[in-house]
Amino acid sequence: MMKLEFPMEISGIFARWVRKLVRRPTNLTFSMIQPLIWFLLFTQAFQAVANIPFFKQYTGTDSYLTFFSAAVIVQTVLSSALQSGLGMVDDVESGYLDKMRVTPVRRASILMGKVFSDGFRIVLQVGIIIILGYVLGVNIATGLPGIGLILVLAMFFGIAWSGISTFVALATKNSESTLVISIMFVFPMLFLSTAVMPKQLLAPWVQTFASYNPVSYVADAVRSLIISGYDWTLIGQAFLMIFVVGVITLSATTAMFRRALAK
Amino acid sequence: MSSIITVDNLVKIYNPDIRAVDGISFAVDKGEIFGFLGPNGAGKSTAIKVLTTLLKKTSGDVKVKGFDLESDAREIRRIIGYASQEVGVDTDLTGMENIYLQCRFHHIPKDKARIKATELVKMVGLTDAANRRAGTYSGGMKRRLDLATALVSDPEILFLDEPTTGLDPQSRRAIWDYIRELNNKGTTIFLTTQYMEEADQLAHRLCIIDNGKIVAEGEPAKLKAQIGADLIKFRVIGDEDPGVLKNAIDVVSSIVGVKDVRDCSKGGADCVEGVALYSENGSNLVPLIVRALDSAHLEIVNLTLSKPSLDDVFIKFTGKQLRTESVKMPAKVGYRTRRR
Ligand SMILES: Nc1ncnc2c1ncn2[C@@H]1O[C@H](COP(=O)(O)OP(=O)(O)O)[C@@H](O)[C@H]1O
Ligand SMILES: [Mg+2]
Numbered sequence: 001m002m003k004l005e006f007p008m009e010i011s012g013i014f015a016r017w018v019r020k021l022v023r024r025p026t027n028l029t030f031s032m033i034q035p036l037i038w039f040l041l042f043t044q045a046f047q048a049v050a051n052i053p054f055f056k057q058y059t060g061t062d063s064y065l066t067f068f069s070a071a072v073i074v075q076t077v078l079s080s081a082l083q084s085g086l087g088m089v090d091d092v093e094s095g096y097l098d099k100m101r102v103t104p105v106r107r108a109s110i111l112m113g114k115v116f117s118d119g120f121r122i123v124l125q126v127g128i129i130i131i132l133g134y135v136l137g138v139n140i141a142t143g144l145p146g147i148g149l150i151l152v153l154a155m156f157f158g159i160a161w162s163g164i165s166t167f168v169a170l171a172t173k174n175s176e177s178t179l180v181i182s183i184m185f186v187f188p189m190l191f192l193s194t195a196v197m198p199k200q201l202l203a204p205w206v207q208t209f210a211s212y213n214p215v216s217y218v219a220d221a222v223r224s225l226i227i228s229g230y231d232w233t234l235i236g237q238a239f240l241m242i243f244v245v246g247v248i249t250l251s252a253t254t255a256m257f258r259r260a261l262a263k
Numbered sequence: 264m265s266s267i268i269t270v271d272n273l274v275k276i277y278n279p280d281i282r283a284v285d286g287i288s289f290a291v292d293k294g295e296i297f298g299f300l301g302p303n304g305a306g307k308s309t310a311i312k313v314l315t316t317l318l319k320k321t322s323g324d325v326k327v328k329g330f331d332l333e334s335d336a337r338e339i340r341r342i343i344g345y346a347s348q349e350v351g352v353d354t355d356l357t358g359m360e361n362i363y364l365q366c367r368f369h370h371i372p373k374d375k376a377r378i379k380a381t382e383l384v385k386m387v388g389l390t391d392a393a394n395r396r397a398g399t400y401s402g403g404m405k406r407r408l409d410l411a412t413a414l415v416s417d418p419e420i421l422f423l424d425e426p427t428t429g430l431d432p433q434s435r436r437a438i439w440d441y442i443r444e445l446n447n448k449g450t451t452i453f454l455t456t457q458y459m460e461e462a463d464q465l466a467h468r469l470c471i472i473d474n475g476k477i478v479a480e481g482e483p484a485k486l487k488a489q490i491g492a493d494l495i496k497f498r499v500i501g502d503e504d505p506g507v508l509k510n511a512i513d514v515v516s517s518i519v520g521v522k523d524v525r526d527c528s529k530g531g532a533d534c535v536e537g538v539a540l541y542s543e544n545g546s547n548l549v550p551l552i553v554r555a556l557d558s559a560h561l562e563i564v565n566l567t568l569s570k571p572s573l574d575d576v577f578i579k580f581t582g583k584q585l586r587t588e589s590v591k592m593p594a595k596v597g598y599r600t601r602r603r
Contacts, residue, residue: 005370008367008370009367009368009370012364012367012368015364016353016356016364019355019356019360020353020355020356023355023356023396024355094349094351094353094354095347095348095349095350095351096351096352096353097351098312098317098345098347098349098351099345099347099351099352099365099412100368101316101317102315102316102317102340102343102344102345103340103365103368103369103416104337104340104341104368104369104370105368262319
């Protein structure tokens with residue numbers, strides 16, 4: 001009985017968030033607008049980037065579109081993750097969180113159901129981007145299994161990165177602050193990584209930063225799956241980085257969740 | 264009767280130094296409707312949140328069905344239902360989904376949950392709206408849905424924080440009916456309200472709370488009697504003459520239901536001249552008073568009836584005006600005597 005209760009709670013809360021997402025499609029499209037604009041605009045406007053010397057040598061492809069699709073996938077994950085905290089703020093404000101807390105439901109289930117639903121949303125959004133990329137002419141070297149692996153990477157990275165937004169949400173209990181603060185973890189982290197430019201073309205200090213930036217590792221792994229094939233070193237490093245980020249953000253979030261509840 | 268909730272010297276201080284609940288003690292009997300009556304900011308919600316395990320108390324002793332608030336929180340959550348002042352329904356979900364989800368939180372199996380949800384939706388009169396999103400509901404419907412979600416586990420104790428604040432009279436009456444119905448089935452109910460009338464209609468016993476402290480406690484009828492029932496004031500022609508005044512006082516004092524008849528010229532909190540008296544049912548008494556004085560050939564020049572209001576309660580027990588804006592105004596009814 002005890003063992004069944006836990007999954008029942010998590011699936012109930014997960015289902016709630018998925019339902020809310022379906023009922024409010026703007027929540028799905030909201031964080032995708034920018035990546036979509038990038039995808040369409042940049043890849044059309046900056047095709048010439050691929051003509052710069054050594055581009056093919058550095059990247060393994062002569063198509064800026066293909067190279068850039070990895071950046072757009074990572075960007076989608078980052079922007080999607082930043083909206084994760086918003087639902088939590090809503091629940092605090094509306095009193096729904098209290099509504100859950102007076103029931104025997106476990107605190108962990110409230111958080112885990114939410115986190116899994118964030119992962120689900122991110123996979124959905126990245127899936128849409130990949131389909132769009134296919135339409136635009138991106139060729140994914142590793143085919144369907146590679147796409148599956150990209151989605152898995154996106155999901156775990158998204159869940160880990162969502163921890164930042166949920167942490168800020170619980171700390172500020174305010175949607176504007178949550179968005180404003182979390183957005184600082186999108187563009188700076190994206191531009192100071194190897195997602196948008198091959199590493200060799202970045203300024204030296206950016207190269208240094210990028211080599212410590214988890215975003216670089218995920219971008220490199222995704223890109224290798226798109227352009228060349230299974231580079232297990234890159235994939236392994238990416239998962240390791242995601243794990244480290246996840247442990248940090250999710251334990252901070254859990255601690256903040258407990259603090260927010262123990263008033 | 265045995266107590267199901269006991270609270271001894273409960274204190275809740277918010278950071279940095281807001282004493283929202285400032286040393287209250289009371290006990291709720293099993294099977295009763297217990298009310299907390301007080302203005303905005305009195306500490307009602309804070310108290311209810313401590314009792315429902317949502318807030319940590321600062322100090323004091325609280326037992327809910329013998330369980331400790333902290334070490335047995337999960338046990339308490341199994342036996343209570345709570346409808347918050349904020350109305351915690353998910354507006355993206357339908358009424359039915361809201362209830363069903365709440366069933367999941369209480370670990371009620373799927374098939375039972377469906378039956379339960381259908382039953383509850385019917386009970387609160389939302390069957391027709393059950394498959395609409397709660398976001399499209401009116402304030403009254405949301406309250407009723409919220410009440411339904413609080414009932415999924417057939418709670419032994421139901422906590423209702425201002426269940427009818429802001430509702431129209433019809434919705435209010437509907438909610439009162441559900442509360443009575445539940446109580447008749449044996450549910451203990453802890454209710455907070457800003458409305459004197461609500462406390463009066465529902466509560467078997469109540470505490471009047473202000474500034475985090477309990478200022479009065481007891482059965483509404485007894486409290487009301489203390490608070491002052493309807494106040495009737497009148498003057499008769501020639502009452503400057505002490506003999507006439509005494510005559511008038513004697514005449515009305517002999518009427519059944521009249522209490523505390525006073526000569527206002529001797530001073531008093533609520534009048535300066537003529538005669539004042541209290542009665543629990545002033546409107547019925549006015550004709551009797553008029554007739555009795557008439558028979559004694561005393562001619563009334565002026566008579567007023569004031570109903571007790573929450574303001575009176577507070578003036579009486581706290582020595583100050585009620586700070587809320589949303590309470591009913593004292594109904595001042597003026598009577599003019601007809602000359603024959
Ligand atoms: N989270 C909080 N932090 C600080 N002060 C609070 C908080 N909640 C309520 N208060 C204060 O505590 C007092 C009691 O509030 P509350 O319990 O909500 O009263 P009521 O429900 O009777 O209107 C008020 O002065 C209110 O401003
Ligand atoms: Mg309140």
